[in-house]
Amino acid sequence: MAASDLGALLADVIGHPMAKASIELALLDAQGRQSETSLAHMFAPHPTGPAAIVPAGIAIGLLATPEDLATEVSTRVTEGYGRIKIKIAPGRDSEFVRAARDAVGVHIELSVDANGAYTLDDAKTLAELDDFDLAYIEQPLAADDLLNHAELARRISTRICLDESLTSATVTREALDMGACSVVCVKAPRYGSWIEAASVLDHCAGIGIDAWVGGMLDCGIGRAANIALAAHPGASLTGDIAATGRFFTEDVCAPFELSGPSGGGTITVPTGPGLGVSIDAAALSKLTLRSAIMRR
Template sequence: MKIVAAELRWVQIPLVAPFRTSFGTCDDRDTIVLRVVTDGGIEGWSECGAEIDPLYSEEWLAGVELVIRDHLWPRISALGDGLTAVAVKPALEPVKRHFMAKHLLETAILDAELKGAGMSFGSYLGSVKERVPAGVSVGIMDTLPELLEAVAGYVEAGYVRIKLKIEPGWDLEPVRLVRQEFGDDLLLQVDANTAYTLLDVQHLTRLDEFGLLLIEQPLREDDLRGHAELARVMRTPVCLDESITSARDAATAIAQRACSVINIKPARVGGYLEARRIHDVAAANGIPVWCGGMLETGIGRAPNLALAALPGFVLPGDTSASSRYYSQDLTKPFELDADGCIAVPTGPGIGVDILPDVLAAVTDRVDSLPIG
């Protein structure tokens, strides 16, 4: 397979409501969409997981564009007719980290390759489910009544799991009120996005009384020892997110008993092939996994659903319906069914078609990548 055209589209899509975490607030989804065209005329699409600022990770959108143009794309172009999705990782290995930029390239190439073969992402990755249970991530709110109203809406909509973003000063009381209001049967978990330190251990153990599914990434991403110490004293399962960027990281964290659950985000780990490796490592060690989200549009949500249908994904992920974030998605909207699940796309590649008029309306600029 050979690429004969490629373009990076900068897009900005309004969110239906601001989304606040411990590291900032988003009013819009700013991202880069990559489109590649093969010599057979097949299009491959992908969506960048990086944000406008380097707060969730060290990557940010302008940096993604630069590293792709100056360092990653020349290595992809050098593969010529020998380009395959499997060849992407070794070709890009000399460039350290930059996982979200690498994910953008690998996913678009894999999409085009699978479309050419008439195979879906789900079939290629090894999905075993036609539908996956959908959870929803609830951001930090200005007031507790506002939080309860938001959670009530998501419960009424049919989401099977609620995740609350927390930070120092917004943790025990919000969790307590949600648990009291919606009962012990609600699947409830929290996500700190690295907002705490080991000095907060005794405070965090107070979350144990609420019967949470897990606490996600309470400490810094580079503090595996700290997570192991926390996991030793908390009854609530510790889940790692930002700390896990590879199957090697997963194996190390498991060996150090730094977690008992892993959140797998394909964008964070460099693509779906590495995400599947992490799944396999976790499954071999009896560690449950679930699929996290980065406010993806349908372009990124579709392959995430395929990943979440692998056998080791036994917890509901952040694979919410399109309407959770957007009044108009870039694809046909994903919707919850009566059981709180979303269907896994079965068409070739990512399995969804991009709506060209909608994409054009939210595109700020288009930059072509050099060919040959």
């Protein structure tokens, strides 16, 4: 079965987008291996093709003090990360962002992620972040609050990026049309489809909207897919593309390494067929907690 046929097959299955995306990814990998085509080229069959390398970006959680954050972001820039995203929350915003910006300087892409922690009543606080030349504020309000995101966008200068709100290509287009965001975080597992995620990047490129590929706590399989998607020409901003060592000391495939200078590190896009990585069967067996076989 072709990966493109999966959506119709699962149309009656409500929810479970990450499971659906996982099945689709397995089919895409099989197709790529059969046709000797890399996943990156499957996502971006454009005249220019996918990028050979992608810039590295990292997300940093809430830390205890602005000083702790300044130390952490400085360390990550020295490692090679040229895009730093920091988490914020009410009472842990302006001072922390100021410390991060002072630590990394003006040439490093800096953004913040609120994970929906604010309401429209906090618009004045969020407007204070306009002073720090942020690439965007990610998901400042609740995921289901597109109308107030559009209103917030009218009250602040920093661009709004949506993440948790964007659960499909249709919702993404609606959010853009109503002005709820002007930057898009593309997470294929949230959409339930890597093919749909690539179509969103196509759409963003076509209308001149900045987009980037979001990540989670991905093992090497998911990381390889995210890197392939981030190589799409529509991924105009640096995504959550960190080296394997950011989260894992042991993985199910060879680690993705960061290379390049301080503040300018990159990760190489796999060029082999399908995902372009070889699975370490012994490591997979060691790390597997439970398995099941399902047949039609």
